[in-house]
Amino acid sequence: MSGAGASRPLPARILTGLQQRIGMIAAFLMLFLLWEFAVKLFGIKEYLLPPPSKIWSEFLKRQNVVMAGAWTTLTEILGGYVLAVAISIPLAMAIAYSRFVETTIYPVIVFLQIIPKIAIAPLFIIWFGFGLFPKLLIVFLLCFFPVVVSSVAGFKSVDPDVMDFARSTGASPARMFFKIRLPQALPEIFTGLKIGAALSATAAVVAEFVASDRGLGYLLQQYNGQLETPMVFAIIVLLSAIGLAIYYLVEFIERLVIPWHVSQRPTEMTGL
């Protein structure tokens, strides 16, 4: 199996990818330049809006602390996300294939989804203390619902005619699943995985805001309290980069797993 887009050599594809993004890169550069000069020109105070150059130099000065924090946060994000994926996809299968699970557990899940997950965060501190576990749990909670909901939709969205065809071959349940239902569900599953990925970084930072003594969220609060605005900016940029990297990692996997679907999507640059 190979998608149409995969036939061109890789360097050529990266090059055209860059060409398509050249406008965007230029726009960002312009923005940073304007920012730098505007701050100098109007004499804006550093604790209000530091220039990009200052953000960079402050970051370099404390990069050890920041990178250690980033590592902590990344662990929480990936741990919670992987946990969410590992639990929600099998659960979605159970919901899609068992009337019993669908009528008992699924309504509860749909109901729980309405609770503002972040509001539960303080409770987790009471229950589970300060460590890694409550943070994993919050990331898990935020990623879990979108993945479950879209995977259920995916597993249920089988074309009845395709099912009729498959049944007319007398295919065993296992073949039916691996050759028809799973491939057909994958596009929607990936939609959920990407929504989850986009939420995961936010979830980890919020968890750290509530209570922690390490991680980027913790550092953000510390620097903010001390009015060290350049560091606040540095951490925000770093967090965005982590979020983006995770999102694109999932999208990259999507390209490998379901090339037939990715290449028929109209636009490539999907917004977060």
Next chain:
Amino acid sequence: MARPVAAMSDSASSKLAEPDTPRPAAGVPVEISGVAHVFRRAGMETRALERIDLSVRAGEFVAVVGPSGCGKSTLLKIIAGLLAPAAGQVEIAGRCVAGPHTDLGIVFQSPVLLDWRTILDNVLVQIDLRGGRPAAYRDRARALLAKVGLGEFENRMPRELSGGMRQRTAIVRALIHDPPLLMMDEPFGALDALTREQMRIDLEKLWRERGQTTFFITHGISEAVALADRVIVMTPRPGRIERIIEIDLPRPRHKEVVTSRRFAEYCDEITECFMRHGVIQY
């Protein structure tokens, strides 16, 4: 809709013959008795079929024509065991259908291909799902694809093909395992007139070689007459059999046959049936 599972396993477990082993002369008799169907949805009742009785001889080519919505597709699904009828029963090769009948090939009204497989793999999925060895059928699949003009497209994805090409793929998929019963639901509906004519000629040839019992649904009156041993004319919904017309024309149905007077008279007879029911008005 719960269905008995027993009937599913019996033909699935019977080993799929490798393509070159000759099968005993193809074609099974089909006996439809008192089949009726009602769809119930949200309190609404749609009477789709009303008492269908029909016996199809082994190896016979039967065409069904009828106005849109008269229950032709419903009848096909009931015969194939994909839908349990509200009343009546179907016997294939002397055995009562209860659950999907698997010793057949079906072409649905839309191509229903799998987006993630190439054209060749979409044909071979028939073998794959039956637990056979797709590799053993590769050459046969290629030959059949070439025969319907898709030789160069075997490695393309379905979305890269036109609607007619996809439908031709679906036809090959229904033939690849050389089934004794072929059920086709308006298989040429999406084809252009020229391809349609060619496919009609090819189908007759294939059928004459193998002699599989063929159940062919169509909107085309002349197509039905050109292909069938018997044409079943159905009434508007709820569908009943209005007339059964024996087509006594020589085969193969070459150009001389389909332009003959007798051919035109058969077509007229069917058209008049429809006019009586107000399906066709002048």
